[in-house]
Amino acid sequence: MxxxxxxxxxxxxxxxxxxxxxxxxxxxxxxxxxxxxxxxxxxxxxxxxxxxxxxxxxxxxxSKENLLLSSLKFLSDEYKNSWQRIFEDNNLDPVGRVIKIIENDFSSKIANRNKIAVWVSFYSEVKFRPSYLSICQKQDEIYSSQMEKLIKEVNILNNQSFLTPKEISETYLSMVDGLWQRILFDPKMYSHVFCKGLVKKYFKNIYTDEKRFV
Amino acid sequence: MxxxxxxxxxxxxxxxxxxxxxxxxxxxxxxxxxxxxxxxxxxxxxxxxxxxxxxxxxxxxxSKENLLLSSLKFLSDEYKNSWQRIFEDNNLDPVGRVIKIIENDFSSKIANRNKIAVWVSFYSEVKFRPSYLSICQKQDEIYSSQMEKLIKEVNILNNQSFLTPKEISETYLSMVDGLWQRILFDPKMYSHVFCKGLVKKYFKNIYTDEKRFV
DNA sequence: TTTTGTATTGAATAATCATTCAATATGAGT
DNA sequence: ACTCATATTGAATGATTATTCAATACAAAA
CATH class of the missing domain: 1.10.10.60 (Homeodomain-like)
Structure with missing residues (x-):
């Protein structure tokens, strides 16, 4: 390695x-x-x-603290890179991009039990260590706003108006966090296939005419 | 106190x-x-x-371990009691019950930042301490199955068939976990009002005719 | 008041661990 | 082969902290 x-x-x-x-x-x-x-x-x-x-x-x-911090930074960067690759891919239309995001969030590289265990460990300490917070929070805000913008594009193309882009994106991001946590408890039940299916079904229900949300 | x-x-x-x-x-x-x-x-x-x-x-x-365990048990029981009170209330119809669950999950008694910090701390250790897992997991399975049953009732009454009860209940429960985590990061943005609104909007989108999901 | 059993203290113990640093290994340049 | 700079070791140190327990406080009963 x-x-x-x-x-x-x-x-x-x-x-x-x-x-x-x-x-x-x-x-x-x-x-x-x-x-x-x-x-x-x-x-x-x-x-x-x-x-x-x-x-x-x-x-x-x-120091130990610094080693932990560097490790968190490594995971954070890994995720950031995978996210950016999707957003920079000009071959994707908005819906295609959403689907890639979902696939990525539940890929075995990102959503495996080891890495989730580490994420959750750090999350639980975030409130007490400003240094952890500064690594995570800023990125999280970027993901939120980029996702919202993306959904805005999807909404326009698919003629959906009941749910606001912010609502859809916040719901998605919360679901992902929640599902990750649940993978820790019961990885069999919350398999990658199950999680992806659940999230896609959420979008399918909103954008009923869009065939790509399986 | x-x-x-x-x-x-x-x-x-x-x-x-x-x-x-x-x-x-x-x-x-x-x-x-x-x-x-x-x-x-x-x-x-x-x-x-x-x-x-x-x-x-x-x-x-x-021992310290036992003190921690007792504290987790206390929080777990507190949540369980509030949940059971809702399910045993015979004055509630299915939709009313769902609404009470939402209100409870984001009440200041349950979803305050201190208690969430404790929950997340324990969650992060669940993978390594069988004793923690046994307190949390069994209850979680009960919540899952009770919720699914409840949504089944709502589905029948409201003539909704695209999303299965399991899908709706798993989505809800994941969202709650995710939102709780996000309250830790940014309690201002993820206020109780915001969280409740988001979740109710999710249901409103599914059960369009049901006026009670605000 | 004295006795007796329980509640509570706080100082001593022992274990765990991050951190330090003097000693040693390594390998490139001469 | 020798030098020197850097990499790496591992044993010693000191701080933190759970746990123990002999000593004391307390309160009810006699």
């Missing part, structure tokens, strides 16, 4: 905040949180999983 | 797992988790807030 193509010594990359060890530690942090919970995640365990010494992990990230 | 009407010495109530101190400690636990997060909640802080000694808190609940 994350092997750089050419063998480069780590220190050459240090200032860029990237190296094999840097990423190995972040991956190990995510795995550890997913397996044991944020509260039971220790530097020792993370270091062991990343196969570096405990001291090194601390040295590399300056 | 929770003053018993007559002055009774605590030990008379001990076997019933209830006493002034018992409840004071649970209240203090919830407040502490809400204020500092599950990870930073220590027995010392809880004991201080409950105005008993640290040793006593431990003695009374046998």
């Amino acid at each position: 994350n092997i750089s193509p050419k063998k480069i010594s780590d220190h050459q990359l240090e200032d860029q905040e990237f190296s094999i060890n840097h990423q190995k530690l972040i991956d190990a942090t995510i795995e550890t949180i997913a397996k044991r919970g944020l509260g039971d995640t220790t530097i020792a365990q993370v270091a062991k999983k990343a196969m570096v010494s405990q001291g090194y992990a601390n040295f590399r990230f300056k | 929770n003053i018993s009407p007559k002055k009774i010495s605590d030990h008379q109530l001990e076997d019933q797992e209830f006493s002034i101190n018992h409840q004071k400690l649970i209240d203090a636990t919830i407040e502490t988790i809400a204020k500092r997060g599950l990870g930073d909640t220590t027995i010392a802080q809880v004991a201080k807030k409950a105005m008993v000694s640290q040793g006593y808190a431990n003695f009374r609940f046998k």
Whole structure:
């Protein structure tokens, strides 16, 4: 995982905040949180999983807090990138874009149980750690407003007027958060297929003539 | 808060797992988790807030884990009772019952930021603590099936057939979970009024003839 | 008042962990 | 081969905190 193509010594990359060890530690942090919970995640365990010494992990990230923060940032960026790719794809019409968003939100890369466990762990601490909040909240506002704009386009094309774009987009985003949480409890019942189906049915009910919401 | 009407010495109530101190400690636990997060909640802080000694808190609940568990149980029971009251009220027709459920889910007693912070904290640990899971999951399944049954009644009366009762009830329950989480981030934007309005609009869109979904 | 059983204290204990840092390994340049 | 700069180790440190328990307060009964 994350092997750089050419063998480069780590220190050459240090200032860029990237190296094999840097990423190995972040991956190990995510795995550890997913397996044991944020509260039971220790530097020792993370270091062991990343196969570096405990001291090194601390040295590399300056503090445990910073390691956790970097891991959250990594997940946040991963999601952001997948979102942006959809919004920058000019081959998609509004409905096609909505469908891609849904597929992405319940893809196995994004909505797997490990990553959700990490998200929820951080979410639960957001109220107490301004640094977590600043990573998540700003992005969340962007997603909200971009989604609303997108739905506005869909609404116009599909001649729907009872629900406002804001209502539809807020409902969608809440549903996704709720379903993610439920995947944690009962991943069998809340399978990707089930979740995608549920959300698409929501849209199908609004845009009855649109055949693509399966 | 929770003053018993007559002055009774605590030990008379001990076997019933209830006493002034018992409840004071649970209240203090919830407040502490809400204020500092599950990870930073220590027995010392809880004991201080409950105005008993640290040793006593431990003695009374046998362990920190048990104190946390009792607090989760308290919240879970509180929600359960409010839910049951609605389902046992024979004056309500199906739609009236749905509306009461919505009002309850976003009442200030249930959906306040402190209690949500506690819920989310526990949720985030559910994957790792079977004891938490057993308190939450069983109830959640009951809510799911009762809600589905209720929607079935509403569907029949309102002649709606495109969305299945299961789809509507799962969508509702997910939305509530998602909105709760969002209240944590941004309580101003996700006010009780906003959340209730959003959910009612969802139902209004499904049951267009039903005037009560505002 | 004295006794007795329970409630409550708070200081001591022991375990866990983040963090530090002196010592060592590594590998590129000479 | 030697030097030097950087990477990495792992044992020691110190802080935090759950848990224990001997000592004390209290209140009811005699």
